[in-house]
Amino acid sequence: MAAEELTLSGHIQHHLTNAKMCSTDAGLAFNKACADSGFWTWHVDTLAWSIGLGLIFLWIFRSAAKKSTTGVPGKFQCFIEMIVEFVGDNVKDTYHGKSSLIAPLALTIFVWVFLMNLMDLIPVDFLPAFAGFVGETAFGMDSHDVYMKIVPTTDINLTAALAIGVFILMIGYSIKIKGISGFIAELTLHPFSSSNKLVQVILIPFNLLLETIALVAKPFSLALRLFGNLYAGELIFILIGAIGLMQLPLHFIWAVFHILVIVLQAFVFMMLTIVYLSMASSDSH
Amino acid sequence: MNLNATLIGELIAFTVFVWFCMKYVWPPLNGAIEERQNKIADGLAATERAEKDLELAQAKAAEQLKEAKAQAADIIEQAKKRATQIVDEETQKGHDEREKIIAQGAAEVEAERNRVKEDLRHQVSVLAVAGAEKIIGKEIDASAHSDILDKLVAEL
Numbered sequence: 556m557a558a559e560e561l562t563l564s565g566h567i568q569h570h571l572t573n574a575k576m577c578s579t580d581a582g583l584a585f586n587k588a589c590a591d592s593g594f595w596t597w598h599v600d601t602l603a604w605s606i607g608l609g610l611i612f613l614w615i616f617r618s619a620a621k622k623s624t625t626g627v628p629g630k631f632q633c634f635i636e637m638i639v640e641f642v643g644d645n646v647k648d649t650y651h652g653k654s655s656l657i658a659p660l661a662l663t664i665f666v667w668v669f670l671m672n673l674m675d676l677i678p679v680d681f682l683p684a685f686a687g688f689v690g691e692t693a694f695g696m697d698s699h700d701v702y703m704k705i706v707p708t709t710d711i712n713l714t715a716a717l718a719i720g721v722f723i724l725m726i727g728y729s730i731k732i733k734g735i736s737g738f739i740a741e742l743t744l745h746p747f748s749s750s751n752k753l754v755q756v757i758l759i760p761f762n763l764l765l766e767t768i769a770l771v772a773k774p775f776s777l778a779l780r781l782f783g784n785l786y787a788g789e790l791i792f793i794l795i796g797a798i799g800l801m802q803l804p805l806h807f808i809w810a811v812f813h814i815l816v817i818v819l820q821a822f823v824f825m826m827l828t829i830v831y832l833s834m835a836s837s838d839s840h
Numbered sequence: 841m842n843l844n845a846t847l848i849g850e851l852i853a854f855t856v857f858v859w860f861c862m863k864y865v866w867p868p869l870n871g872a873i874e875e876r877q878n879k880i881a882d883g884l885a886a887t888e889r890a891e892k893d894l895e896l897a898q899a900k901a902a903e904q905l906k907e908a909k910a911q912a913a914d915i916i917e918q919a920k921k922r923a924t925q926i927v928d929e930e931t932q933k934g935h936d937e938r939e940k941i942i943a944q945g946a947a948e949v950e951a952e953r954n955r956v957k958e959d960l961r962h963q964v965s966v967l968a969v970a971g972a973e974k975i976i977g978k979e980i981d982a983s984a985h986s987d988i989l990d991k992l993v994a995e996l
Binding site for chain 1: 843844845847848851854855861862865869873876
């Protein structure tokens with residue numbers, strides 16, 4: 556195993572592998588022991604980093620909310636309110652219904668995804684190497700067996716979880732606003748429609764197929780866009796990190812470019828969430 | 841693509857985060873922002889009102905000042921008129937007084953002259969009588985010739 560890790564592809568593979576945890580007959584098992592565990596495997600690094608960052612987000616914003624004053628705000632409150640107002644304005648511009656959920660949902664997605672993307676700017680070897688060191692000295696593990704993927708948004712599980720959450724809300728809003736019959740009508744009576752009842756019935760399967768694809772494509776595009784962008788970015792960081800001293804200027808350039816990407820991807824995820832929920836809540840089709 | 845239980849964990853975490861944000865983060869922050877916006881809007885409205893009030897007050901003050909100036913000018917005009925009037929009156933009075941004093945003086949002089957004339961006449965009659973006595977050499981009874989004397993006196 557150690558020999559494999561020394562090659563370039565092994566190094567990259569090591570960086571792109573999550574720390575796994577699963578329960579086997581012998582109790583909790585980790586990493587390579589979980590190779591065959593199937594669905595019931597937990598990516599502990601993704602979970603730990605994402606939940607940790609989510610808690611940091613909530614802690615920062617909650618402390619701002621507690622201290623918030625309607626008088627002259629401090630600099631910290633101004634900063635937080637800038638983000639809140641930015642998200643609020645975007646929600647107001649796009650979502651015309653009344654909902655107390657959309658805005659906090661958008662805020663959570665924006666800041667949380669941004670924080671998780673931000674982990675991409677930490678030099679790729681720092682935290683994995685530190686984790687390897689800790690694993691080796693504290694737990695007596697082979698440092699090559701310690702996996703640590705610190706950017707949760709490069710894990711399809713996380714982006715898919717966000718997209719599924721949004722998808723559930725989309726269906727929920729559709730049914731809440733239009734009723735079950737309205738929702739089903741939306742899926743079956745468009746885009747092809749006819750005044751002839753018989754033709755209409757014949758068209759239902761085609762409509763259902765098209766509309767279902769259109770509906771399901773939304774969470775897929777959400778999940779894969781974020782995952783793909785960040786995964787590719789992370790991969791390039793790893794590749795740059797593998798080329799020796801020349802990496803410094805390249806790393807700098809890619810990191811500067813990536814500052815744009817991480818904010819943009821967080822913003823895009825938030826905006827698309829609002830747009831999809833807005834489409835789900837509007838009657839016109 | 842290895843979807844696994846992490847998905848469920850993240851879904852739960854996502855739900856909890858959104859719920860917490862909706863319950864404890866968004867409402868106070870957004871509420872504070874909106875309340876401050878209202879406050880600022882009120883403040884701006886109040887400023888506008890105050891500005892209007894100030895303008896009105898300034899206009900009023902200018903008008904009052906103008907009125908006061910006009911009044912002052914009126915008063916001064918009147919005072920001047922009154923002053924000339926008083927001077928005229930006093931001059932007239934002085935003139936009258938002078939005339940009166942002059943007339944009185946003239947009357948007194950006239951009276952004195954008449955009195956002296958009378959006296960002189962009387963003395964002339966006495967002298968005439970005395971002369972006549974000297975000429976005639978005897979005493980003349982003045983009362984007997986009083987009619988002659990009176991005639992004489994009247995002729996003088």
